[in-house]
Amino acid sequence: MAVANIPVIDISDPKLNEAQVARDLVEAAIEHGFIYVKNTGGDIPIDAVQGAFDLSKELFAAPLEEKQQCRIQKNNMGWAGMQYESLDPKNQRSGDFKEVFNFGEFVDGQPQQPMPPSITHRTPQINAFYDHCYDLALKLNHLLGIGLDVNPPTFFRDAHLRANGASSSILRLLYYPPLPLTTAQPEVDVRAGAHSDYGSLTMLFRLPRQPGLEILLPSNEWVPVPVSPPGTESDHAPPILVNIGDLLSYWTDGLLRSTVHRVVFSGGENGVKGETDTEARYSIAYFCHPVGTTPLTAVPSERVRAFKGQGGTKEGDKGKVLTADEHLMMRLKASYLQLYDEKDK
Ligand SMILES: O=C(O)CCC(=O)C(=O)O
Numbered sequence: 001m002a003v004a005n006i007p008v009i010d011i012s013d014p015k016l017n018e019a020q021v022a023r024d025l026v027e028a029a030i031e032h033g034f035i036y037v038k039n040t041g042g043d044i045p046i047d048a049v050q051g052a053f054d055l056s057k058e059l060f061a062a063p064l065e066e067k068q069q070c071r072i073q074k075n076n077m078g079w080a081g082m083q084y085e086s087l088d089p090k091n092q093r094s095g096d097f098k099e100v101f102n103f104g105e106f107v108d109g110q111p112q113q114p115m116p117p118s119i120t121h122r123t124p125q126i127n128a129f130y131d132h133c134y135d136l137a138l139k140l141n142h143l144l145g146i147g148l149d150v151n152p153p154t155f156f157r158d159a160h161l162r163a164n165g166a167s168s169s170i171l172r173l174l175y176y177p178p179l180p181l182t183t184a185q186p187e188v189d190v191r192a193g194a195h196s197d198y199g200s201l202t203m204l205f206r207l208p209r210q211p212g213l214e215i216l217l218p219s220n221e222w223v224p225v226p227v228s229p230p231g232t233e234s235d236h237a238p239p240i241l242v243n244i245g246d247l248l249s250y251w252t253d254g255l256l257r258s259t260v261h262r263v264v265f266s267g268g269e270n271g272v273k274g275e276t277d278t279e280a281r282y283s284i285a286y287f288c289h290p291v292g293t294t295p296l297t298a299v300p301s302e303r304v305r306a307f308k309g310q311g312g313t314k315e316g317d318k319g320k321v322l323t324a325d326e327h328l329m330m331r332l333k334a335s336y337l338q339l340y341d342e343k344d345k
């Protein structure tokens with residue numbers, strides 16, 4: 001079966017030509033909205049990724065009461081249980097078949113949401129992994145600035161610097177239990193409903209042989225995104241999957257593509273060869289957001305300007321410049337109706 005034809009890019013080899021890598025990254029962001037970033041350990045150590053998955057398994061195995069003490073709040077931090085979130089409420093029969101835990105930005109090494117007591121001893125490890133993701137996200141934002149000839153090329157990177165203020169960036173651990181084979185659950189249809197991400201960009205870590213992610217092509221066809229695409233099978237770890245979020249697409253007037261994706265029970269023969277979903281699936285996403293007060297003003301890039309001139313879109317644009325936080329709030333309200341309805345009354 002067809003699989004997504006997403007380019008694999010190596011951004012960590014110091015011998016590579018930075019300008020060329022940046023152009024390749026931008027072309028992939030324009031055409032696909034998704035990019036595989038080779039995971040050589042140069043940016044994020046391989047054992048840090050493995051350690052984060054081990055921690056995730058420990059966290060989701062913690063007693064339910066511990067997790068319930070950390071329920072997700074309006075600040076988008078904390079734990080959400082099975083079928084709480086519905087990423088595609090109009091088309092789903094039931095909530096997403098998954099549990100998640102969202103970590104907000106750490107402040108002076110301290111988490112900003114309650115932690116299940118079983119994993120508090122691992123706080124420094126989560127903090128360190130968060131920082132690795134932050135550093136890589138800065139690098140990617142810088143490369144996008146270079147590839148788009150933004151003046152200055154640090155335009156996007158600077159908008160993400162912690163030194164300039166707090167952001168809504170989130171490190172999210174995801175756990176998708178297997179579908180019990182013995183119980184007929186016709187109401188369970190999807191692991192994560194169709195959606196696009198809200199932030200500037202997302203970095204996704206997956207485990208070998210754990211399929212399920214699909215993207216929607218412009219032809220309206222769903223195709224799987226293999227964990228280990230051709231050419232990466234013998235790497236020490238699968239590539240990090242990077243995708244452009246709604247905010248960066250909005251900011252660039254739609255030039256960079258925010259692609260709709262979902263996680264399905266892909267089942268035997270429909271899946272990618274060598275990948276199976278009879279077991280629990282774990283993934284880790286880092287949702288990168290600019291500093292909350294960043295105004296999403298016109299991007300100083302000829303390429304972006306020319307695209308806007310050709311009719312690029314800015315959904316929701318009513319002449320008012322939104323800040324990064326205002327843009328996020330608009331998107332969150334749509335998928336956490338339950339939370340916002342209860343609290344806004
Ligand atoms: O688990 C995955 O592979 C993707 C999750 C995802 O798309 C999300 O949480 O936004």
Ligand SMILES: [Fe+2]
Pocket residue numbers: 195196197261
């Ligand atoms: Fe997503």
